Amino acid sequence: xxxxxxxxxxxxxxxxxxxPAKAGVGLRFRHHREVLEARPxxxxxxxxxENYMGGGSAPGxxxxxxxxxxxSLHGTxxxxxxxxxxDAAHLARVREVVERFEPGLVxxxxxxxxxxxxxxxxxxxxxxxxEALGVVCRNVAxxxxxxxxRLLVENPSTYVQFRHSTIPEWEFLAxxxxxxxxxxLCDVNNIYVSACxxxxxxxxxLEALPPAAIGEIHLAGHSVRHIDAARTIRIxxxxxxxxxxxxxxxAEALARFGPVPTLIEWDxxxxxxxxxLEEAAHADALIQKxxxxxxxxxxx
Amino acid sequence: xxxxxxxxxxxxxxxxxxxxxxxxxxxxAHVVDGAIGAAERxxxxxxxxxxxLTTALRLSYPAxxxxxxxKFFEGxxxxxxxxxxxxSACLDDYGETFADFLSGFEPAASLAYLPDxxxxxxxVNHALHALxxxxxxxxxxxxxxxxxxxxxxxxxxxxxGLVRARHPADLxxxxxxxxxxxxxxxxxxxxxxxxxxxRRLPTGVEVRRINERAWLFTSALCAGMPLAAAFDVARDFxxxxxxxxxxxxxxxxDFRLKEAST
Numbered sequence: 001x002x003x004x005x006x007x008x009x010x011x012x013x014x015x016x017x018x019x020p021a022k023a024g025v026g027l028r029f030r031h032h033r034e035v036l037e038a039r040p041x042x043x044x045x046x047x048x049x050e051n052y053m054g055g056g057s058a059p060g061x062x063x064x065x066x067x068x069x070x071x072s073l074h075g076t077x078x079x080x081x082x083x084x085x086x087d088a089a090h091l092a093r094v095r096e097v098v099e100r101f102e103p104g105l106v107x108x109x110x111x112x113x114x115x116x117x118x119x120x121x122x123x124x125x126x127x128x129x130x131e132a133l134g135v136v137c138r139n140v141a142x143x144x145x146x147x148x149x150r151l152l153v154e155n156p157s158t159y160v161q162f163r164h165s166t167i168p169e170w171e172f173l174a175x176x177x178x179x180x181x182x183x184x185l186c187d188v189n190n191i192y193v194s195a196c197x198x199x200x201x202x203x204x205x206l207e208a209l210p211p212a213a214i215g216e217i218h219l220a221g222h223s224v225r226h227i228d229a230a231r232t233i234r235i236x237x238x239x240x241x242x243x244x245x246x247x248x249x250x251a252e253a254l255a256r257f258g259p260v261p262t263l264i265e266w267d268x269x270x271x272x273x274x275x276x277l278e279e280a281a282h283a284d285a286l287i288q289k290x291x292x293x294x295x296x297x298x299x300x
Numbered sequence: 301x302x303x304x305x306x307x308x309x310x311x312x313x314x315x316x317x318x319x320x321x322x323x324x325x326x327x328x329a330h331v332v333d334g335a336i337g338a339a340e341r342x343x344x345x346x347x348x349x350x351x352x353l354t355t356a357l358r359l360s361y362p363a364x365x366x367x368x369x370x371k372f373f374e375g376x377x378x379x380x381x382x383x384x385x386x387x388s389a390c391l392d393d394y395g396e397t398f399a400d401f402l403s404g405f406e407p408a409a410s411l412a413y414l415p416d417x418x419x420x421x422x423x424v425n426h427a428l429h430a431l432x433x434x435x436x437x438x439x440x441x442x443x444x445x446x447x448x449x450x451x452x453x454x455x456x457x458x459x460x461g462l463v464r465a466r467h468p469a470d471l472x473x474x475x476x477x478x479x480x481x482x483x484x485x486x487x488x489x490x491x492x493x494x495x496x497x498x499r500r501l502p503t504g505v506e507v508r509r510i511n512e513r514a515w516l517f518t519s520a521l522c523a524g525m526p527l528a529a530a531f532d533v534a535r536d537f538x539x540x541x542x543x544x545x546x547x548x549x550x551x552x553x554d555f556r557l558k559e560a561s562t
Contacts, residue, residue, distance in 0.1 A: 053390050055431035055458065056500075077389025083308040090389055115312035119386040120319055121352040122345050124312075127330075131308050159344040161332040164305035198332075225344075231335055235344065 019044050019070050019104035019216070021259035023283035025276040026266060032061040039068065040273050042280065044104070046072040046263050052101070053093045062101055072105040072216070072263070073098060077119065080139045080153065081112035081126040091146055098147055105216055105261065107152035107185045108143070110136065110173055125158040128165035128172045140180045152215045153177070154185035155205075157193040157222075157236035169194070170208035183215030186257070188250045189242065189265075193222050193234045202249055206256055214257045219250060219283060220265035239268035242279060247286070254290035262287065303329035318342050319349045320385050353381045356391040360425045361398060363476040364418050367411065376405060392429045396422060413467035413489045417476075420469045420507065423461030423498040427505045430459035435550030448557055450528035454521050455554040459500035462519045468494050470507050499551065514542055521546070 024044035027035065029051070034040065045065065052059050062071070077090055098106055111123035126132045136153075144151050155173055167175070177184050186209060195202040221240030225233050242250075242264070254260070264279040306314065306326075314326030324342055331338035354377040358365050365373045380401045386394040399418035408414050441452065463469070467489050475484040495515035497508045510518065517534035521527070521543070531539055546552065 050389055050391070054392055054429035056429050079389075081308075083312055087389075093390070112312060113389065115316040117387055118316055118320065119389045120316060120345075120349055121386065121391070122319075122348040124315055124319075124345060127308065127311060129305075129308070135308055160338075160341045162311070162330050163303075163332055164330060227336060227340060233336060233341075233344065 019072055019261040021261055022287060023262045023264060023280035024070075024072065025264045025273070025280050027065070028267070028270050029058060030270060031273055032058075032065070034273055035065055035069075036061065038273075040277060042069065042273070042277060044070040044072065044261070046074050046105075046265075049073045049075040049094055049097050049106075050077050052097050059100070066101055066103075071101055071103045072107070072261075073101065073103040075106070075108045076123065077113060078108050078139075078143060079112045079114040080108055080110065080143070081124075081132060081136050082114050082139065083112075083135050084115070084117075086139050086142055087114060091143065094143075095147055098149070105152060106147060106149060107154055107216060109154045109156055110169075110176070111156045123156050125156065125160045125162070127162035128167040128169055130166065133167065133172060133175060136176055137179045140176060140182050144180065144182060150181065150183050150215070152183040152185040154187050154218065155190050155194075157187070157190040157197075157234075159197060159233060159235075161198055168208070170205040174208055174210055174213075177210060177213040182213075184209055184213045185216045185218060186214050186253060186260075187218035187220070188253055189218065189220040189222055189246050190236055192243070192246050192249055193236045196234045203252060206249075206253055209257075211257045214260050217250065217253060217257075217260045217262040218265050219246065219262060219279070220267075222246075237268055238265050240266075241275075242282075247282070250283070251286050251290070254286060255293070258294065259287045259291055306330060315345075319346050321382055322346065350378060350381060352391070353377070353386065353394065357381075357395045357398060360392075360395050361418055361421045363421055363473045364398075364402070364414060366476045367414065367417065367472075368408065372407070376402070376408065379405075392425070398422070413465075413469060413472060416463075416465035416467045416469035417473050420463050420465065420473050420496060420498070423463050423496070424473075424505050424507065426461055427459040427498050427500040430457075430500060432459075433457055433553040436547070436552045436554055438547050441547070441555065450526065451557050452527045452555050453524045453557070453559070454527075454552040455524070455556070456522040457499060457551060457553050459498075459505075460522055460551060461498040462515060462522060463494075463496040463498060464515065465494045465496065468492070470494055470496055470509060473507070514538070517542060518546065518551075521552075 020043060022043045024046060025042050027045035027047050052062055075094060078086060078094060109123050112126060113120050113123060140151060140153060153176060173184060176182060191202050191205045219242045220238040221242055222234050222236050225235050227233060262283045264276055266276060317323040318327050324339055328338040331341060354374055357377045380398055384397055399415045399422060402408050402418050403415040468487060468491055471487050475487060495510055495512050497510055497518060499506055513534050517530055517539050520530035520533045
């Protein structure tokens with residue numbers, strides 16, 4: 001099982017910059033010194049683009065870290081789903097960060113975060129309509145054109161669905177990838193959370209995504225919020241270990257997509273690097289198992 | 301009756317109202333509810349919006365947070381966020397007008413020094429995140445003809461901030477962040493004004509007291525006023541020495557001879 005990568009928009013350089021099909025971890029400020037001093041056995045790191053747009057010590061740390069570790073840049077502020085279009089100033093800042101750190105991967109979200117000129121500090125849900133599909137495709141194309149590289153678009157976790165949606169989210173995302181040539185960042189935890197919240201079949205989501213487009217997988221923890229004794233909602237808070245059901249769904253994703261660079265995300269109550277590396281090791285074991293199973297299937 | 305489908309633009313503006321001013325009227329009818337209603341679903345996003353921005357303000361204003369306590373700070377932040385939500389996804393830049401807000405915030409009126417402390421904290425925050433730049437090479441200045449020197453307009457280092465406070469905001473700020481209760485209680489908040497120069501050095505952010513004349517002179521220079529005019533503002537025999545100090549300390553990163561074109 002091979003994955004054809006859309007070559008036209010990929011950065012030409014390989015080696016240090018590119019992200020291998022193994023597990024990496026999200027790098028927070030609190031780990032900067034430890035990474036430089038102790039050189040932990042992480043395979044690669046992902047950071048949030050918006051944290052590296054100013055001056056101060058953070059960009060300097062990342063300059064040093066990226067000499068030894070491949071880096072992926074993950075954005076939250078571009079607002080790919082905004083009907084009012086992309087903020088040119090923010091896109092310019094993203095480009096500066098991408099050019100400075102030469103990441104192996106660049107990703108954003110299938111959502112919107114800006115409306116009426118206000119940044120809404122969260123990833124907000126889109127109606128799954130033809131109009132929204134057109135807006136997202138237009139914005140994604142603009143980003144890829146400006147950055148001169150392929151963008152990965154991540155499936156969101158959502159707490160709201162709209163009555164006037166006409167396209168299932170998994171089909172919507174597949175269409176965005178088909179029309180723009182962008183890649184997909186498959187967040188397996190988000191699929192699980194949204195499936196629980198909306199009554200979807202998680203496997204149906206995986207089945208609809210084109211394997212060739214999958215450029216990265218995210219894994220994270222989530223919490224169960226009890227609205228009252230009878231009702232719960234799952235919240236994608238990235239504040240704990242990956243849940244067993246999500247590990248199982250991840251194994252299913254690997255069987256379907258083949259080995260994919262996989263990120264362990266943990267943004268609240270961030271633990272020690274050692275704990276993050278434990279989670280990464282678990283993902284690496286599943287990737288290896290998927291490779292072995294695939295080899296056995298071919299040999300049989 | 302089913303509400304007619306909104307355009308994407310209408311829906312996104314309605315979601316903005318839902319999050320910023322807690323008004324669901326434009327969006328509730330379009331949300332699939334069921335066992336969990338529209339308001340409860342929108343609450344998830346509302347809580348994240350308020351939580352993320354309150355945290356951003358707390359990180360930018362740690363001394364104000366300590367002075368008023370968590371509960372008061374969250375209440376003030378909630379009102380500020382509603383009237384002044386962010387315009388940029390770079391949250392390090394969020395909250396510039398919080399000091400002005402606190403000036404007009406009646407529940408904080410008894411802490412007359414609070415807005416001054418906030419203004420200082422904003423300058424410190426700005427200094428922390430400002431881009432870096434190489435100091436001006438003074439040989440370029442020395443090479444100028446005498447006649448040109450009078451019209452030199454300086455560009456300050458991006459981290460430089462000048463704060464004029466009616467109260468000893470720097471002493472309060474330091475004592476609060478050092479958690480030095482005895483120092484804090486020894487401060488007379490009405491002892492008089494402070495003129496402060498804030499900048500980022502390789503060792504960290506520096507907050508320095510200077511006298512009023514020096515502050516006015518430095519402010520004029522940093523605002524790009526021509527050198528001769530800045531000397532007029534200061535009218536003090538020490539200004540040449542002060543300029544030399546500033547140049548040696550790398551306070552400026554560039555200069556020009558003409559008005560910057562807009």
